[in-house]
Amino acid sequence: MTVRMVAIDGDKSTSLAVDRMMNDYTSEDTVYLCNIYSSWDYLNHEKNDGKIFLDQFSRLCHCMKVPVEEAYQLKSNNPQAEFIQEIQKKEVQVFYIGETAFSCITDEENYVFQLFSWIKKLVVGTMALYLQANAPCKIVVVPLLEKTTETREQ
Secondary structure, three states: OOEEEEEOOOOHHHHHHHHHHHHHOOOOOEEEEEEEEEOOOOOOHHHHHHHHHHHHHHHHHHHOOOOOOEEEEEEEOOHHHHHHHHHHHOOOOEEEEEOOOOOOOOOOOOHHHHHHHHHHHHHHOOHHHHHHHHOOOEEEEEOOOOOOEEEOOO
C-alpha cells in the first residue's frame, strides 16, 4: 500500500501530475488531493480556483476508478512549509506536483499581483524545487513535456 498525494492548482502541469498519479495507482493505495492557498490571497482568487480544481480532479479520479481518500484545501502563510507538514501528517510516500504548479499568475490583469507573484518566485523559488529539497518522501515532478523527473526516495 502506498500513500499518494497530489498538489492541486490550476496550472497545466497539475493535470499531468494527476494523470501520472492515476497511472501509478494500484487498488491498495490511498490518495489525497491537496490545495494550499496563501493567506495573502485577499481577493480569494487562489482559494476559489483551488476549490474548483479540487472538485474537477476529484471527479476525474472518481470517473477513472481511483478513489480519493480526501480532497481538501488549507490556508497558510507559508504554503511550501504547509505541504511538508501535510506530507508528514498523512505519512505520504509519493508526492506528485506539476513542475510549474503554484507559480502561475491567477489574475493576469492585476499588475500588482503579477509583480508580487514574480518577486515571490524569485525570492522563494518554485514550489517543486522547495519540495524536492525538503520533503521527507519521494517527489515526482511532472513537467509540461512528455518526460517525468523523479527525485529523492527516502
